[in-house]
Amino acid sequence: QVQLVESGGGLVQAGGSLRLSCAASGRTFSSSYAMAWFRQAPGKERMFVAATSWSGGSVYYAHYADSVKGRFAISRDNAKNSVYLRMNSLKPEDTAVYYCAASAGAAAVSKFEEYDYWGQGTQVTVSA
Numbered sequence: 126q127v128q129l130v131e132s133g134g135g136l137v138q139a140g141g142s143l144r145l146s147c148a149a150s151g152r153t154f155s156s157s158y159a160m161a162w163f164r165q166a167p168g169k170e171r172m173f174v175a176a177t178s179w180s181g182g183s184v185y186y187a188h189y190a191d192s193v194k195g196r197f198a199i200s201r202d203n204a205k206n207s208v209y210l211r212m213n214s215l216k217p218e219d220t221a222v223y224y225c226a227a228s229a230g231a232a233a234v235s236k237f238e239e240y241d242y243w244g245q246g247t248q249v250t251v252s253a
Contacts, residue, residue: 134247147225164221
């Protein structure tokens with residue numbers, strides 16, 4: 126089992142920044158896991174935001190939804206079993222609950238069905 130705990134959400138004005146953190150724990154978790162952020166706004170489906178996937182050795186790829194490219198940056202610290210999402214130039218439409226997810230072997234990192242473990246979510250609210 127893997128447990129994920131998010132933190133860092135809050136209320137911010139449009140144009141502002143936030144940094145989300147996700148700490149993973151559990152005997153089976155490893156640095157080879159794909160880690161991702163999804164978000165879900167009220168009344169809408171859970172949507173892919175960003176992911177980091179292991180390519181082998183010390184190489185990791187970053188993947189982004191088109192809506193956040195150039196504004197958000199995903200990173201990970203394997204020594205801390207953590208993944209981060211830096212969010213800049215926030216817009217009101219970024220308002221959602223943000224979820225951290227982990228997968229031992231995601232073939233398609235943007236598909237929520239590929240992820241085995243989920244955090245409880247953290248609320249991000251961007252005011253106009």
